[in-house]
Amino acid sequence: GENVEQHPSTLSVQEGDSAVIKCTYSDSASNYFPWYKQELGKRPQLIIDIRSNVGEKKDQRIAVTLNKTAKHFSLHITETQPEDSAVYFCAAIDTGNQFYFGTGTSLTVIP
C-alpha cells in the first residue's frame, strides 16, 4: 500500500518569512494530493490540493508543487502570519480511493 512521509515534524518561522513542508509517497499510481490544516482543538480542513496531471497550484499565499518522477510534493506558505500557526497534514489518495496521511507538521509563526 501507499506510504506517506512528511518532514519536518515541527517548524518555526518568523512572521513574514516563508515556510516549506515536504512529503514523499511510495505508490506511483496515487493521483491526488491534498493538504489539510488543523488548528488547535479543531477539525482538519482542506487548504489546497493538487492532482497528478498538474505540477504546481497556487492560491494566494499558499502553493503546492508536485514532482511525480521523484514522488514528492511540497506545501509553500509565503509571507507567513501568526494565524498560519497550526498542524499541517499532507495526504495521498491511491487508486482504491484510500487516503494516506502524513504524520503532520506543527508550524509556529513567531510574531
Place this chain on the structure above:
Amino acid sequence: GAGVSQSPSNKVTEKGKDVELRCDPISGHTALYWYRQSLGQGLEFLIYFQGNSAPDKSGLPSDRFSAERTGGSVSTLTIQRTQQEDSAVYLCASSLMGLSSYEQYFGPGTRLTVT
C-alpha cells in the same frame, strides 16, 4: 447546508465497557472515513466505506473495533471492552468521491476517555 456531525462530542467510559460512536455525513456523500487521533499525533486511518460496504478494514486496531454504515448514510463505530489505549479523538470524514472532488470534510470528532 449541514456539515459532518458526530455524537457524542465527549464520552468518558470505564475500562471494559462498550462504546458506540456515531457519524452523520454530508447528505449525498458516498464515501465515509473513520480516523483516530491521539493527543498531538497524526491521523490514524481506521476504516473506509464506499456506500454501505467497507472495501478496506485493514486499519481497525483489533477485533474489538467494528463499524457499520446503513442506507449509505449514518455510520457507527463500536469499540467493545474498551482499554485505556483507546482514549483518543475519533474523527469521521465524508467525501463525494467523484471525478470533480475528492475533498474530505471532517466532523468535529468524539473525544473518548477510558478510565
